[in-house]
Amino acid sequence: MENVLSILFCLTLLYLVITARLKTYVGILRAQGILLSVIIIFPFLRHLSVHILIIPLMSLIVKAVIIPRFINKIIIDLDVKRIIEPNIQPFNFLLLSVASMSVIFIMSHVLSGYTPIETIPFASAFSAIVIGLLLIIFREKLIVHVVGFLILENGIFLFGTSIAAEMPTIVELGALLDILVVVFLMGIAVNKISSTFTEQKVTVLGGLKD
Amino acid sequence: MDYLFLIGCSLFIIGAIASVLIQPVRKALSFFVLINTLAAAINLIFAIKRLIELPQVSNLFPVFPQYASMFRADGLALFFLLIITTAAIPTVISTYSYLKHYIHKETSVRVFIISFSLLLLFTQLLVFANHGIVFLVFWELMTLTAYLGMLLEKEKEEVQKGSFVFFTATHLATFFLYIFFFLLNDNCGSWLFSDFHISSASGTVFYLVCLFGFLGFGMKAGFMPMHFWLPWAHPIAPAALSAFLSGVIIKTGIYGIFRIIEFCSPLPVWMGLVILTVSLFSAVFGVWYALAQHDIKELLAYHSIENIGIIGIGIGLGVIGITNSIQPLVWLGFGGALFHTFNHAIFKSLLFLGSGVICHNYKTRNIEKMGGIVHHAPWFVGFFLIGSIAISGIPPLNGFMSEFLIFKGFFNGAAALGEYYPLLMLLMTAGLAFVGGLALMCFTKINSIMFLGTERSRLDSFKVSRTDHTAMGILAFLCIFFGIFPQSILGIISSAVTLSRNELDMHPYAMFTRWEFLTVIFAGVLLIVMVMIIWKKFSTKQRISDAWGCGYTPQTPRMQYTASSYADEINSIASHTLQIKKHAILPKTMFPKKSNFVSHSEDFSEKRIAAPVYNYIVSKINSFDFLSKTDIRFYISLMLVIAVIYSIIAIIWP
Incomplete structure (x- = not known):
């Protein structure tokens, strides 16, 4: 079941690569939040307790409710253009992503012979990290950069669950808090600079250099 | 008893926190001075008690047994705690009046108060660290708090520049120490100091460990080619901090060198000779540079280098003693070095506190602009004079006593070792005597130019507050006390030397000089001098004229002799x-x-070594300028590319 959910997670990544609408980005973030919460709860289904439920619940609230809502709010407040202009052909980007994902899957299969990892969750996590980075590299809009960082973080989250059965609770909670704060800070920063940089693109941020 | 140190440390923390909370800042300052003096006194009592009782190594923080192995209170660490707290009490007291000037000018002093109390705490914890990483953490914290304290007058350009030089130099030292500890850990399979042991049988690693250790700690201590940060950092720091910096913080470098000798034993003989040579070089040229300065604090900074050199000579003697297994030489070398470390902390703090008072009144550090202070503040000048006599190594003050031990070590080494040693020891004796002579010259220079003569620039009043008098008085008293009664501390030093070398039986060498004769002689000399002064004051007629008038009537202050001439x-x-x-x-x-x-x-090593190296590195780094883009996406793609390259290498690696 974990494997199926992980594959689903990978499909959302591919959808993320070809879409051009901001609304879809937010929607996918939300979907990934739900998926991740379900994935980390799976190993503990047999013996559920309040203590174990804390992390999935928190991540569900933060990743699937608060953060998407906040990003939506920024989009509406700043009146960002709802469609991005890709500077790489969507098909080429998709090809690049699929290629890197297949390399990652093959490598994880090879690796699983040496170290005890679960191949598919591990590979999906790794793919999320790489695709988050690629998204940041190939997109210019600031708000998409925020999404890219969040995807990267989702990957790291999944990574933790795929390597160790459970990460220490305090670490997970700390990471969640970090992400929340970072998103808020970025939101505030984007808000502040909106009067000067109306375009909301990273290419113009070079003007801030002294 | 066991809880003393814990109480002292928590008082430092309370002092730091309270100085943020208490309003107004004047009350916070009083609270800071009171509680930190108290805390330092508690830790001083702890150190003395432990040193006298000669305990087995035991847990420092009884409340936290799980951290017992992280800290260790051996003789060396306890002795350095003694040095730190002895210097801390007067410097903390003197901050009271010093910082009041800044409160009048509405400079924010809270950051200084916090960083100074944390600096005191971290320096004390540093010497107890028994774990490589813990040591590095406290080392770093000590540097950072000292740096923050230096920024009291951060709007001045020289302060920004000097503190930057301090920051970079100490981080270079930290970098060497990282390599030092990693190599030790790699070789010994543990992070604990008590497990570190490496001998020359392990080949190159041994020499690398020694090299990086001496580079790192030597840079912090300020041995000669690596001293260039000292004349930058000391003048710009607030007086109390520069006293502590020179009295204690550079001594952590000496502490580290003692640890190297403990870890890497036995050191080969040639290393002892190298230490001796470098130290003599530092001592001679440190004092010679000092003679060439006009800036009072820069001059004192160069004197720190000189004294570090003298301490280093003692350490070199001790190393030669260990390798030739001559116990008296070991004791005289290490004991002399430790005693001089202690003495230097006392008289250098005294001199720096004095220079702080002078600079405050004159608003300049140039001694050519001062003069005739003795007419304004005779007690203050008296205390400063005592410090000057002590640092020049003139009996009966404490500076002489430690140098006496080292001189005795030379003679002992010459007698006990054959071959070329008598000649070498003769050279060292002459060198150390020469250093003493130059130091005397330097201090006659500043004492006569600053205190005697007529005022070179107009000065309405010279204010020395009661706390300044107290702080300097304590230190001056200690200078005299340890000059006349060195036997009071020699027992403690003896246990510090033996405990740090894991030898449980105490050497009786502390007592092999009849110190009580010296006490009687020196006390007698002091008494005679005092009687002569009083007799002269009341008996002879005094002629009153301009100072150094030489019969020339229309004299102006500019006609006086200057320090540089x-x-x-x-x-x-x-x-x-x-x-x-x-x-x-x-x-x-x-x-x-x-x-x-x-x-x-100009400083030779700064102009010819440090600055060219720095410029070369900067120019090389600038040639990578094309990698600096304004777009974050460029950096992220660079990261991704490098991660991919690393992964490929990791996979195809056999």
């Missing part, structure tokens, strides 16, 4: 190394015209 004769001998630059505009005609003369000395 006093020192010029000797400085001209080493003018190439001292890099003395003279700029003169002299009238060529026979009629007097406007003329002037400026001379200053």
